[in-house]
Amino acid sequence: MYYAEDVIEEVRSRNDIVSVISEYVKLQRKGSSYFGLCPFHNEKSPSFSVSPDKQMYYCFGCGAGGNVFTFIQEYENYSFPEAMKFLAERAGITLPEKEYSQEERRAQDLRTRILNVNKMTAKYYYYQLRTENGRQAMEYLKNRCLSDETIRSFGLGYSNKYSNDLYLYLKKQGVSDELLRESGLMNVDERNGMYDKFWNRVIFPIMDVNNRVIGFGGRVMGDGKPKYLNSPETAVFDKSRNLYGLNVARTARKKSMLVCEGYMDVISMHQAGFKNSVASLGTALTTQHASLLKRYTDEVILTYDSDGAGIKAALRAIPMLKAAGISTRVLHMNPYKDPDEFIKTLGPEAFQERMDQAENSFLFEISILERDFDMHDPEGKTGFYQAVARKLMEFDQELERENYIQAVAERYQISFDSLRKMVNREAMRGAVPRREREEVVRPQKKREKEDGKKTSQRLLLTWLIEQKGLYEKISAYITPEDFTDPLYREVAEKLFEQLKTGEVNPARILSAYEDAEQQREVAALFNATVRVETKAELEKALNETILRVLRGSIEYRTAHLDPADMAGLQKIVADKRRVEAIGKLHISLD
Structure with missing residues (x-):
């Protein structure tokens, strides 16, 4: 963590997620949540949900989800510290000095020092372009019809012909060899020692979205090789x-x-x-x-x-x-x-x-595909249409596929019905033979069973934060150990700790995870849905879900039980009785 948990929570709680996301996405209230078009994938019907109660967002279309930090990180391409700073400034909060672990402190310090060296280097290259040594490079840029303003705004520069020019300059500025090695600005070998990576090149500083110089590209002057050279990957450049x-x-x-x-x-x-x-x-x-x-x-x-x-x-x-x-x-x-x-x-x-006439990408692919066939030969033309038919099968939605069939038919002046029949025939040919289907049935059923267990666990975690009083009713039967997936169990432990104290704060739990993929998974755990129309149906689904979670837990622990673990065996036997007991109960939401 870069900041203490209470500092992170203060920044999060002072930035209402609906207010923040409304600055980027047009939201409309529907029931207890707000909905809009997802900014992370292309959609025409709003499936992007923002919950003021959970202080989380979740897209039921693409699965993007998280809290206010996650949103700013994803939308603005910020790191977590950058998102913290942005939201703290928005809320008028002065952040304390960052609290780093020793490893994090070293990594952050290295990033900062490399960025500082890159900034110095960019200024040096910029200056060199405007000296007599840089005259050839400046003429090259002028011959490419670049204006002084363009050259300035992109920070273009020049690296001298001497292979130790930048090295000597940066050493005078007190930069260590170790940092120069980490910066990617130098090459090192036994014969020549340390020397400049870029020399006799027009320099293009590479900036990230926050306008920080993270690397460089260089175009050689003359006939040297390679023509273009880029910085290697470093702690700041990917x-x-x-x-x-x-x-x-x-x-x-x-x-x-x-x-x-x-x-x-x-x-x-x-x-x-x-x-x-x-x-x-x-x-x-x-x-x-x-x-x-x-x-x-x-x-x-x-x-x-x-x-x-x-x-x-x-x-x-x-x-x-x-x-x-x-x-x-x-x-x-x-x-x-x-x-x-x-x-x-x-x-x-x-x-x-x-630009206005730019071609649809699918039709472009078709036009390139056409080059592989002799369109003046009947057999070649038929082969092309069969290849097109196979490609049209890429569209899962029937309406979209029909639209493209019509577009292709019009472009190549063929019958829409004939092309559609060809697509349908290709689809039939692509069907899995019966023997192959039989071979994949078992693993598929196993996957479906595993997915069913996870679905039940996700539903229960969602209901625990949405249904007030549910924890008190089921805590005697369900524990975090009943969640078999490691991430689910970890989240359940954090949630159960909150529920014991009467707190329900899923957004705070999500703040404990910095990895983007884990944030998406955790957000999904608190946004599971099941279609029910009445309270009675919801209670029935709840009771069935609790039983599935318990049975899944027993099944998992039985499969992983050490035969010599008698205590574990006794617990499983006791848990089976627990399942029998809860099966006779009916947990209501009153």
């Missing part, structure tokens, strides 16, 4: 979780984000007015990038180069963006290679027109 230009693009407030291939594309597009442009950092787009983009937009326009590599990159990115709930289109730049060349030749207005 290239798979950051995007170049996002610090500006996230505030552009445009409907879509433009995803490019490189630094110069982003810079030239920002200069042309397209400030919603970003690029990955020397790597292909990742699932983490897609999740990061989803926090700021529901639509991405891919503006990759028009060559084979650009097409391949687009085809790889499309399914990742779709999985993140992002609608994707592809911008065609032919006959120009990249956005920079296009804008220089035809101007921003023409580029905007191409």
Whole structure:
């Protein structure tokens, strides 16, 4: 923990979750909760719930959930300390000095020192660009038609031709070799010792969403290799979780984000007015990038180069963006290679027109697929339609699949009914043969049984915080040990401790978890639902759930019992009697 628990709780309690989330999402009250469109995935019907009683949010569509800290971390891409600072300032709270464990103190101290060295380095490179030594680099940038304002706003710089230039400068500033090694700014080998990673390169500082320099990219002057070089991963730089230009693009407030291939594309597009442009950092787009983009937009326009590599990159990115709930289109730049060349030749207005005409990503995939078939040959054309039919099966929703069947039929001037029949035939071919079905029945049933146990445990945890007085009625029968999943048991222990003192504060329990995936799981534990219409049905479901949890607990402990553990065996026998006793009772909600 970065702060004492009582400090965290004060900040959380002073930031009402409905008030905070209302600043980002339009909410409407329905019963005891508020609902809106989920900011973490694409949806048309509100499934994003915010509970003022629980001080938690939960999306019944994508499973995103947590307390006010989780929301700010996810939406703003903040770390926990950053979310604490943001919410403390919002509530007018002065935070005490952070309380670190020794390991956390070392890690945080290293991050701070690297960020400080990066800041010094960025200023040094910026200065070098404006000296005689940087004249060639400045001419290169001017020849790329970059204005002084653009060069300044992106903090562009230059690393000298001498391989120890930055090293000597930073040593004069008192930076240790150990820190330089951790910063990623230096290379180290037995022959040359420690020397600059970047030399004779135009430098592109890489900033995170909070405008802190976390790394650098360098474009070589002349014919050196590699042409582009990036910082290695460090304590502050993870290239798979950051995007170049996002610090500006996230505030552009445009409907879509433009995803490019490189630094110069982003810079030239920002200069042309397209400030919603970003690029990955020397790597292909990742699932983490897609999740990061989803926090700021529901639509991405891919503006990759028009060559084979650009097409391949687009085809790889499309399914990742779709999985993140992002609608994707592809911008065609032919006959120009990249956005920079296009804008220089035809101007921003023409580029905007191409943006408006950007192609639906599925239809783009189909057009690339078409290249693998001879469309002048009947057999080749049939093979293409069969491949398209298989691809159309990717759409789970019937209406969406029908819409795409119609779009493909219109584009290729074929019968809608014929294409739909072909899709249905392909679906039948894809069905699992009976023998294969029989082979997977047992593991599937086992999974369903395990899932049923977890569902019962989630329901009981949810009811314990929603139904007043329930704890007193069932505490003689249910204990935290009856929750078989380790995380569920841990959460149950914390909740039971609260309930013993008459407190119900699930948001506080969630604050004990910093891992994003665990936060989602814990939020789900307090937002389980079952469809019932009457109080009698709810009481029936409650009694059945309690019995399922107890029986599941006994079954789990029996399977994991040491044969020599006589005390454990006796407890199981006693618990079986407990199940028989509670089976004769009816626990009411009165």
